[in-house]
Amino acid sequence: xxxxxxxxxxxxxxxxxxxxxxxxxxxxxxxxxxxxxxxxxxxxxxxxxxxxxxxxxxxxxxxxxxxxxxxxxxxxxxxxxxxxxxxxxxxxxxxxxxxxxxxxxxxxxxxxxxxxxxxxxxxxxxxxxxxxxxxxxxxxxxxxxxxxxxxxxxxxxxxxxxxxxxxxxxxxxxxxxxxxxxxxxxxxxxxxxxxxxxxxxxxxxxxxxxxxxxxxxxxxxxxxxxxxxxxxxxxxxxxxxxxxxxxxxxxxxxxxxxxxxxxxxxxxxxxxxxxxxxxxxxxxxxxxxxxxxxxxxxxxxxxxxxxxxxxxxxxxxxxxxxxxxxxxxxxxxxxxxxxxxxxxxxxxxxxxxxxxxxxxxxxxxxxxxxxxxxxxxxxxxxxxxxxxxxxxxxxxxxxxxxxxxxxxxxxxxxxxxxxxxxxxxxxxxxxxxxxxxxxxxxxxxxxxxxxxxxxxxxxxxxxxxxxxxxxxxxxxxxxxxxxxxxxxxxxxxxxxxxxxxxxxxxxxxxxxxxxxxxxxxxxxxxxxxxxxxxxxxxxxxxxxxxxxxxxxxxxxxxxxxxxxxxxxxxxxxxxxxxxxxxxxxxxxxxxxxxxxxxxxxxxxxxxxxxxxxxxxxxxxxxxxxxxxxxxxxxxxxxxxxxxxxxxxxxxxxxxxxxxxxxxxxxxxxxxxxxxxxxxxxxxxxxxxxxxxxxxxxxxxxxxxxxxxx
DNA sequence: AGCACGCCGACT
DNA sequence: GTCGGCGTGCTC
Numbered sequence: 001x002x003x004x005x006x007x008x009x010x011x012x013x014x015x016x017x018x019x020x021x022x023x024x025x026x027x028x029x030x031x032x033x034x035x036x037x038x039x040x041x042x043x044x045x046x047x048x049x050x051x052x053x054x055x056x057x058x059x060x061x062x063x064x065x066x067x068x069x070x071x072x073x074x075x076x077x078x079x080x081x082x083x084x085x086x087x088x089x090x091x092x093x094x095x096x097x098x099x100x101x102x103x104x105x106x107x108x109x110x111x112x113x114x115x116x117x118x119x120x121x122x123x124x125x126x127x128x129x130x131x132x133x134x135x136x137x138x139x140x141x142x143x144x145x146x147x148x149x150x151x152x153x154x155x156x157x158x159x160x161x162x163x164x165x166x167x168x169x170x171x172x173x174x175x176x177x178x179x180x181x182x183x184x185x186x187x188x189x190x191x192x193x194x195x196x197x198x199x200x201x202x203x204x205x206x207x208x209x210x211x212x213x214x215x216x217x218x219x220x221x222x223x224x225x226x227x228x229x230x231x232x233x234x235x236x237x238x239x240x241x242x243x244x245x246x247x248x249x250x251x252x253x254x255x256x257x258x259x260x261x262x263x264x265x266x267x268x269x270x271x272x273x274x275x276x277x278x279x280x281x282x283x284x285x286x287x288x289x290x291x292x293x294x295x296x297x298x299x300x301x302x303x304x305x306x307x308x309x310x311x312x313x314x315x316x317x318x319x320x321x322x323x324x325x326x327x328x329x330x331x332x333x334x335x336x337x338x339x340x341x342x343x344x345x346x347x348x349x350x351x352x353x354x355x356x357x358x359x360x361x362x363x364x365x366x367x368x369x370x371x372x373x374x375x376x377x378x379x380x381x382x383x384x385x386x387x388x389x390x391x392x393x394x395x396x397x398x399x400x401x402x403x404x405x406x407x408x409x410x411x412x413x414x415x416x417x418x419x420x421x422x423x424x425x426x427x428x429x430x431x432x433x434x435x436x437x438x439x440x441x442x443x444x445x446x447x448x449x450x451x452x453x454x455x456x457x458x459x460x461x462x463x464x465x466x467x468x469x470x471x472x473x474x475x476x477x478x479x480x481x482x483x484x485x486x487x488x489x490x491x492x493x494x495x496x497x498x499x500x501x502x503x504x505x506x507x508x509x510x511x512x513x514x515x516x517x518x519x520x521x522x523x524x525x526x527x528x529x530x531x532x533x534x535x536x537x538x539x540x541x542x543x544x545x546x547x548x549x550x551x552x553x554x555x556x557x558x559x560x561x562x563x564x565x566x567x568x569x570x571x572x573x574x575x576x577x578x579x580x581x582x583x584x585x586x587x588x589x590x591x592x593x594x595x596x597x598x599x600x601x602x603x604x605x606x607x608x609x610x611x612x613x614x615x616x617x618x619x620x621x622x623x624x625x626x627x628x629x630x631x632x633x634x635x636x637x638x639x640x641x642x643x644x645x646x647x648x649x650x651x652x653x654x655x656x657x658x659x660x661x662x663x664x665x666x667x668x669x670x671x672x673x674x675x676x677x678x679x680x681x682x683x684x685x686x687x688x689x690x691x692x693x694x695x696x697x698x699x700x701x702x703x704x705x706x707x708x709x
Numbered sequence: 710a711g712c713a714c715g716c717c718g719a720c721t
Numbered sequence: 722g723t724c725g726g727c728g729t730g731c732t733c
Contacts, residue, residue, distance in 0.1 A: 007733080011710045017733035040732040041712060058733055092710095637729080700730065713731085720724075 002051045005029055005064050007037055008094035009046040012702075014086060016049050016093060020061040029064070031079055032072030036065040047097045049079055074100055075311045077348055082309070084344050085336045088689065090696055090705045095334035100309030102286050115139045119170030139171065205230060208375035209237045215352040216245075216316070221343065223323075223368035224356040225608075226377025231356045232262045234377060235319055236269060238354065243273060243298040247316025250345075251302035252338050254325035255279070256539050262321075266300060277303030277310075305330055305338035308345065315349045318342050323355040323364055324570045335704060358383070359573040359608060362566055362615050363626045363708065383606025384579045386550060386572075386588035390595040397484045398492050399591050402549060406493075410500055410529060414546025414585065418493070418532045419575045420486040421555045423459075423506050425451035427483030429467075433476035438468065445669070451487050452508065489532045489551065497530065505533035516540065535571065544580040548588040554600060562624040563708075565599045569611050572603035628660065628681045629688040629709035634668055636675040636702040646701050647676045653695035654680045658687070685709040 003026070006016040019037050021029055035048045043065060074082075078100050086093035115123070115136060123136040204226075212222055224231050239249045253262075266274040273296055275289050293299060293310065301310055305328055320328065320342050328338040339355070346353035355364050358378075368374040391399045409416050428437050428446035438447045440458035447456035447465060456465040470477055481488070490504040503509070503519060510516040520540055522528050537543065553575070556568040572590070580586045590604050602611035620627055635646055647665035654662055663679040682688040688709070696703060 009710090009732090011732085013710090013732075015733090019733060037733085039711090042732095044710090044732095056733080061733055642729095711732095713729105715727105715729085718724105718726085720722105 002026060002029070002053050004052055004054065004056055004061070005035070005048050006050040006052070007035055007046040007064070008049045008086075008092075008097060009039060009044055010092060010094040010098040011039075011044070012092055013094065014090050014092065018056050018058070018061055019064045020056075021051065022063050025064055025067055028067050028070075030072060031076065032074040033067050033069040034073060035067050038062045038065065046094055047074065047079075049083070049093070049097075075313070077345075078309055078311060080348060081341060081345055085341055086334070087693070088340060088705075088707055089335045089337070090692065090703055091334040091336060096309075096336060099306055099333065102283065102290065114171065116170055122170050136170065202230075202233075202379060204375070204377050204379050205234045205237070208234050208377060209241065211373070211375060212238050212317070212352050212354060213241055217350055218352065219346040219350055220352050220373060221346070221368065221371070222352065222354045222373045222375055223360055223364055224354055224375050224377055225358065225360060225365070225368075226379065227358050227381055227383070229261065230377040230379055230381070231321070231358075232265060234375070235262070235321070235354070235356065236265050238317060238319070239266070239300045240269070242316040243270070243300065245316065246298045247314045248293075248298060248312045249300040249317040249319065250307065250310070250312060250315060250342075251300055251319045251321070252305060252307060252328070252342060253302065253321045255304045255327040256541060263302070266302065270300060272296065273299045275299055275301040277301065277307050279304065305336075305341075308338050308341045315345075316351050317354070318346050318351060319354045319356065321356045323357045324359055324361045324566070325357075329706075335706075337707070340707065358606075359570045362612060362619060365608075365612055366616060366626045383573075384576045384588065385606055386548070386576060386590040386604040388595050388601070388604050389589050389591045390593070391552070391591050392593050392595075396492070397488060398496070398551075402589060402591055403496050405547060405587075405589055406497065406530070406549070409547035410497060412546075412585065414583065415523065415526070415544070415580075416530045416547040416549070417537070417543060417545035417578050418489060418530070418549040419538060419551060419553075420484070420489045420532055420534060421552045422448075422483070422485045423508070423534050424448040424457070424485040425487035425491075426481030426485060428481075429456070429479040430482045431471040431474065431476045431479055434471060434474040436471050436473040436476075436479075438465070438472075438479075440465075448485070449481055450508065451491070486532055486534050493530060493532060500530045501528050502530040502532070503528045505531055505537045507534070507536060535575075538571065538575045538578070543578045544582075545578050546580055546583045546586045548576060548578045548586075550575050550588070550590040552592055553590065554592050554594045554597065557594075557597075557599075562619070562622070562630075565611075565615055565618070568599055569603045569608075572600070573606065576606070623661065623681060625708045628683065629685040630707070631680045631688055631692060632677055632706040632708075633680065633692075633696070634670075634675045634677045634704045635699065636673055636704070640667075640674065643674075643676045643701070646699050647678055650695060650699045651678055653698050654678070654691060657691040657694040658682070659691050659695075 003021050005019050005021045007019055008016040029048060029051050031049055031051060033048045034045055036043055036045055045068065048067070074097055082093055082096040082100060086096055119136055120140065123133060123140060208224060224234055235251070239251070242249045263276060272292070275292050277286070277289055281289070293301060297314065301307060301312070320339055323339060330336050342353055365374070389399055389401055394400065406416055426449040429449055430437055438456055439445065440447055440463050445458060448459050449467065450457055454467055456467055468479065471479055486504055486506050490502065493502055503523070505519055510519050520543060523531050523543070531537070550572060553568060553572050556571060557564050576588055579588055590600070592600055594600055598614045599611060619625065624630065633650065635643055635650070644665065651662050651665065659680045659682055661681040665676040665678050668675050668677040680688065680691065682691055692705070
């Protein structure tokens with residue numbers, strides 16, 4: 001019995017495939033093991049996800065060739081979680097399963113081509129032909145991956161010539177074990193935190209903690225709404241309660257920097273029972289963390305979104321902090337959203353889920369309030385506020401009032417942070433004579449001017465072009481820069497404050513994590529007193545200044561998206577976190593040409609209630625989440641015509657399957673690739689799941705799915 | 710992701 | 722005339 005096995009491969013395949021299970025493997029077959037099986041012409045390692053005797057989908061099945069594990073690598077709960085996630089996002093089930101495992105040494109190796117001694121001699125002796133010699137001299141410097149020659153870096157014939165050199169014995173392939181360079185974790189600043197004492201008697205925190213405790217064994221979703229320190233205190237107490245009854249807690253935080261105060265609190269309050277995962281751990285440390293989890297009957301494990309897949313057999317509580325942070329969504333590799341995953345895991349394990357934020361998503365806030373699980377932890381604290389400065393009558397990039405405040409702050413010895421809305425010098429060039437705007441030849445979007453590197457760069461595909469000396473269309477002498485970026489801001493500041501020590505913070509001036517950290521250290525130490533950055537700066541933890549300036553955040557509204565208002569609210573509140581809480585003279589200024597916009601006004605005051613009131617009304621009127629479940633489906637690949645046709649087919653299928661409403665198709669771009677996007681709405685997430693399941697299989701194209709409900 | 714099958718330009 | 726480029730489609 002049980003003669004069939006379903007296998008999910010870590011490839012761009014959404015479904016699992018059915019194989020026959022030969023007699024000799026039946027005893028050893030169980031879900032969660034890795035297996036070898038033929039797929040097309042090759043043999044691939046996949047995950048056995050189900051053993052059954054249902055009627056097979058095809059007459060002649062291929063057999064399972066081998067079972068690689070003697071015990072399940074992936075527990076049943078994680079199989080189910082990854083299955084549901086892959087279904088929701090139409091991403092690879094096997095791909096999600098692979099991301100549930102620690103990276104194995106085998107997957108860290110890569111193939112390189114290198115010159116043999118004979119090859120070296122041939123190169124030196126000049127007996128190689130032109131192309132052969134070119135490739136051989138490249139390899140003489142260092143080993144290169146065969147893929148390197150497939151790309152356009154060398155001539156088109158690269159792979160063929162490489163194959164010839166290989167046959168002649170001048171080149172050999174070598175397996176290289178990848179060693180990933182890791183740096184030491186920056187030490188946590190030793191501020192003694194006394195969380196437990198600070199808020200011990202606080203009735204709000206008390207109420208939240210006991211509400212969660214009362215939900216033990218039920219997958220209730222709470223929203224802890226309030227400032228970081230109070231949330232931290234409440235989390236800590238909830239976690240301690242869960243550990244006290246011998247169960248585990250899972251704490252998910254956004255990719256960039258968990259607050260030092262929180263890790264300190266967990267570490268000092270729980271010692272060995274607090275396990276931290278983050279991107280800088282070595283494989284060895286990762287293994288060590290897993291061993292500790294196996295050994296500790298009750299522990300809290302804190303990590304970014306991939307920690308969602310850790311096996312935690314005694315799970316008692318899940319927390320997702322900064323729940324409106326989009327880095328909970330994984331977009332490279334198999335797509336999944338850790339917030340949706342946390343909801344599924346909480347349901348599956350029947351444990352409460354706490355979402356936390358001081359600027360939560362409209363959906364979460366509405367749901368928590370509707371279910372009576374909104375825990376308001378604001379505790380009479382006043383949020384940081386920014387003064388609004390109208391720039392509609394200002395001729396210059398930086399309003400005069402702004403320059404005055406910066407000057408005053410610098411004279412008073414305060415540090416200043418300025419958030420510019422975009423990268424580069426100008427978002428496009430403009431010919432005042434004929435209206436010409438230089439566009440990217442590949443994707444038609446306007447090219448950004450970078451003055452420092454004196455080039456035009458496409459924001460979509462990275463294509464570069466030289467800056468034209470005159471208008472290529474009408475010969476006009478000047479092309480005007482429009483849409484000021486951080487380089488222009490930096491230039492203005494340098495002119496206005498020649499004595500100040502000033503730095504720009506963007507991907508160009510600080511390309512690596514190391515250089516970014518160095519720059520921030522110099523700012524923190526006072527070596528730099530004026531820092532101008534792109535939104536990238538708002539995503540660095542621990543930036544503190546006495547004067548914080550938000551320059552024209554309204555550009556975030558340019559995206560036609562039902563979440564544009566929410567994104568702007570979250571982004572403004574995030575930038576205002578740079579206000580130094582220990583500086584009594586600290587202030588913030590928001591320069592905008594939309595001084596009366598309700599979201600800008602609410603965000604500047606930190607008045608979430610006002611923001612939510614307006615936003616929920618807009619969502620209700622137009623039938624957006626939380627009043628409907630919504631999917632954005634993008635199709636990729638092929639020419640515009642074919643894509644358009646496929647989108648029409650998909651739209652028809654979605655309609656036939658019962659979608660309440662379909663918007664689009666609309667053209668979309670990502671990383672220089674063109675695609676089309678459809679938006680489908682349905683009454684609930686469950687109904688939308690069914691509709692997508694019916695409709696998506698019918699369309700042959702690369703798809704990406706985003707979901708909101 | 711591979712790997713195959715399918716149609717248009719430079720070569721033994 | 723073919724060799725071979727990569728565009729699209731399939732893998733139980």
